[in-house]
Amino acid sequence: MTENQSFEPDEAADRDVAETDAAPTDPLAAYEGFRSGFLCFVGRPNAGKSTLTNALVGEKIAIASDKPQTTRHAVRGVVNRPGAQLVVVDTPGLHRPRTLLGERLNDLVRDTWSEVDVVAVCLPASQRIGPGDTYLVQQLAELDRTPTLVAVATKSDLVSPERMMKHLVAIQQLEAELGIRWEQIIPVSAVTDDQVDVVLDEVIKLLPEGPPLYPDDVVTDEPVETRIAELIREAALAGVREELPHSLVVQIDEMGLREDRPEDKPLMDVHASLVVERDSQKGIVIGHRGARLKEVGTAARKEISALLGMPVHLALHVKVLKEWQRNPKYLNRLGF
Numbered sequence: 001m002t003e004n005q006s007f008e009p010d011e012a013a014d015r016d017v018a019e020t021d022a023a024p025t026d027p028l029a030a031y032e033g034f035r036s037g038f039l040c041f042v043g044r045p046n047a048g049k050s051t052l053t054n055a056l057v058g059e060k061i062a063i064a065s066d067k068p069q070t071t072r073h074a075v076r077g078v079v080n081r082p083g084a085q086l087v088v089v090d091t092p093g094l095h096r097p098r099t100l101l102g103e104r105l106n107d108l109v110r111d112t113w114s115e116v117d118v119v120a121v122c123l124p125a126s127q128r129i130g131p132g133d134t135y136l137v138q139q140l141a142e143l144d145r146t147p148t149l150v151a152v153a154t155k156s157d158l159v160s161p162e163r164m165m166k167h168l169v170a171i172q173q174l175e176a177e178l179g180i181r182w183e184q185i186i187p188v189s190a191v192t193d194d195q196v197d198v199v200l201d202e203v204i205k206l207l208p209e210g211p212p213l214y215p216d217d218v219v220t221d222e223p224v225e226t227r228i229a230e231l232i233r234e235a236a237l238a239g240v241r242e243e244l245p246h247s248l249v250v251q252i253d254e255m256g257l258r259e260d261r262p263e264d265k266p267l268m269d270v271h272a273s274l275v276v277e278r279d280s281q282k283g284i285v286i287g288h289r290g291a292r293l294k295e296v297g298t299a300a301r302k303e304i305s306a307l308l309g310m311p312v313h314l315a316l317h318v319k320v321l322k323e324w325q326r327n328p329k330y331l332n333r334l335g336f
């Protein structure tokens with residue numbers, strides 16, 4: 001290397017420094033100390049994952065229901081705080097697969113786990129820790145890349161302080177039993193909004209440093225059609241019998257602004273199908289002389305109007321796709 005050659009890069013470096021001084025060119029410099037990343041709640045069915053996600057995000061994004069396994073999509077909610085952005089991913093509960101749908105859902109869960117920064121395991125205080133919970137935590141421990149783990153003792157409003165203490169001790173004992181480490185163990189009630197902010201603060205502390213992942217006005221990146229379908233499904237599941245939740249899926253067939261409306265009085269037309277697996281289920285969804293379907297429509301229309309910020313005309317149809325959960329063609333068509 002000649003002297004001349006070694007001199008050139010230095011000259012270039014000097015010029016860079018001078019330009020940087022004049023006008024900062026590193027867009028990330030503004031985010032020094034900023035934290036951002038992904039959080040996923042896991043837990044047995046009904047552990048309170050969706051309710052906690054909604055409480056954190058502050059807007060209804062994941063549907064909550066008292067029927068197990070109502071969550072089918074990886075719904076993301078974005079929480080913005082000064083100096084931090086947390087993206088919450090909601091997954092279905094992991095369970096023993098009995099159908100092709102079950103297998104695909106389990107794959108989705110594991111994929112999500114290996115991609116997020118923090119996994120918060122929801123362990124409802126109202127129930128003892130059981131084989132279902134230990135199985136889940138074991139699955140997490142066995143992933144190639146174990147995410148940072150936090151334990152959340154959900155539904156704290158349902159138990160006495162004594163019971164909560166015992167629950168927290170049992171949660172701690174899982175560390176030695178399963179060879180894992182909880183970064184935090186936090187009691188919370190999403191229903192009475194007790195300690196939801198603590199969950200948020202503690203999880204944010206565990207995120208890596210980095211700039212925001214989404215613009216700060218985004219609440220969820222779920223397409224609006226998916227959210228509307230979920231609202232309809234939630235309305236249809238309210239108060240129905242055990243067998244239906246797994247068999248019901250909602251498809252948006254068509255959606256658009258009604259033409260010939262004054263600009264300040266828009267109306268959204270939504271045509272949706274409630275898809276079930278059997279004729280008998282069709283009867284349940286429709287109800288006596290259509291009474292039940294009408295109720296579902298009224299309830300869902302209210303929620304969709306709130307979501308879109310305009311009046312909605314909702315037309316619901318009920319379709320039977322025989323045994324759709326076991327049929328790859330139907331699963332693909334329904335987006336699974």
Ligand SMILES: Nc1nc2c(ncn2[C@@H]2O[C@H](COP(=O)(O)OP(=O)(O)OP(=O)(O)O)[C@@H](O)[C@H]2O)c(=O)[nH]1
Nearest residue numbers: 046047048049050051065066068069071155190191
């Ligand atoms: N009392 C009380 N009930 C809760 C709390 N969180 C959730 N629940 C109730 O528990 C039930 C299940 O809650 P979800 O949030 O749907 O549970 P999940 O874990 O998302 O359920 P899956 O989608 O089946 O996996 C619902 O009836 C909720 O209202 C809580 O903090 N306190």
